[in-house]
Amino acid sequence: MANNAATTKLAPNQHKLSPEQQALVQRIMQFTQHHLPGSTPAIFTINGDCGTGKSVILSQLFYELQQAAHNEHSQFSGTKNYFLVNHPEVLKVYKQMAGPEQNVLKKNFLRPTSFINQLHKRHERADVVVIDEAHLLLSQPDHYNNFYGDNQLTEILKLSRVVICVFDFHQVIQTKNYWDQEMLSQIVAPYPHAEYDLTHQFRMTAGPELIHWMDAFSAGELLPLPVNTRQNYDFRIYADAESMRQAIVQRNREVGLSRIVATTGYPSTLDGGKHYIHETGGFHMPWDQYNYTQTPWAEIPETINEVGSIYTCQGFDLNYVGLILSPLLYLDPAEHRIKVDLSKKTNNEMIKRRTDVTDPAQFTRMKHQIILNSVNVLLKRGIHGAYLYAHDPELRKALLQSYHSLN
Known part of the structure; x- marks a missing residue:
């Protein structure tokens, strides 16, 4: 492309x-x-x-x-x-x-x-x-x-x-x-x-059932994947992040504009240095760097070797997206819901205190919603496909079980 x-x-x-x-x-x-x-x-x-x-x-x-x-x-x-x-x-x-x-x-x-x-x-x-x-x-x-x-x-x-x-x-x-x-x-x-x-979906070729699954997932609800998940859309769950990266690199060679992205929850500082994400399968990639050029991050060919964030990918269409769910997100086995562990946050700017919100419980709900919103935004970047990997072992296991049940 x-x-x-x-x-x-x-x-x-x-x-x-x-x-x-x-x-x-x-x-x-x-x-x-x-x-x-x-x-x-x-x-x-x-x-x-x-x-x-x-x-x-x-x-x-x-x-x-x-x-x-x-x-x-x-x-x-x-x-x-x-x-x-x-x-x-x-x-x-x-x-x-x-x-x-x-x-x-x-x-x-x-x-x-x-x-x-x-x-x-x-x-x-x-x-x-x-x-x-x-x-x-x-x-x-x-x-x-x-x-x-x-x-x-x-x-x-x-x-x-x-x-x-x-x-x-x-x-x-x-x-x-x-x-x-x-x-x-x-x-x-x-x-x-x-x-x-x-209400009509123009970006993604995914069917309404899969989009509904994504909306529920981004709200913390883990539903079974619909039987027609992969109809007209390349949706995959991965057991390790490196295999997902290799698949995205291949899609990028074939059609271009395919990138790895991640939710916040891995160390990153705007200090001019590279900060790496380490995950299963030997995955080792740096976060996106501050983009001083006039070309959007997603359209710079070299960024296939970086992990995109909400700040570089929001508002952009990709052909294929590979999303890493960071340590902030985990599956609560008792409730079978996806929750946010704010003790593992690494982006303080994302959830800074608001002086107009005085109720601590309300502010906590706000912060959790913001993290889940980022999942929704990143998961829906891909026009033709979305690949998903979860850091949390329990969440990864549940996703893989649902995915393999389709085959």
Whole structure:
């Protein structure tokens, strides 16, 4: 597969939108046209799980907005529009896309903090703001990212006439970005608001029964694998991590864009050095390194020799993904449920304390949910296949028993 696979996926007109997607783009355009003249900001939210085409819709929508903004006969003529995403690797993809597309410029694409600070400094208000991966917006102050407000969506609404954003609460993977439906509903309540739920799976060729199994697994429930698990989808469970790595390397040789990823729970520090994951079968690979290039991590050929994390893989399509479940995740034999052992955490940034959550039990549930969300995100990266290995012996044994029962 070509190295610009992710860019091609998001480029407008590269893939024909489904009738539902086309209708949604037009509905949002009408919503935007209706609310642009108003003095009160309006917000349109799209809800959808991994692979339901959210980013493709936003990409096409923004392309059409920008064409209309440069058409003197359009009601959008002269509008100043921005596309925001709080994920540096995904932002690289959008900036790559901007070059060849007429009237879609690199400067239109920003991180949310950059947008907020720039418009405050210029005392300006944007017309239309499109936000991909809105579940990654900061929902508390974060001095490391130069954000000193209480909530990025609240600040963006103050600086915009119309906001269009996508949310997937199953992709919330840090406490500083924590979102749930109640929090979102409270923020949008004062504004004109419309929403739409996407349910059709576009990324994965897996059947609905296997996707349901993955959703249950990511919620801590270990169901028997469905009998049609491998129909139109290459799903495998491995007894050792090295065999899985070798299979992913082979898939990468055959079709490209296949990578090993892992959940947090192995030592890693952004200190410029390599930090290795050691697992069964002689598995020995370093975590992904900080990517200083303009090419997304997943599209760099050499990263077949690294283990991807939630930070480098969220929002990306892979052809095949090999997922290592770290020591944080284990099977409770008494309840036959997948649980999280926070004593084995290695990423403190992922579950930093929130001052607005004072109930210790509530905060513990939040942290557990965030770890399980990362499983959901990583497990669903593969378009054509997902391979799975669990560090915990009991969980690995249960997965293998279920898998072998299919044969």
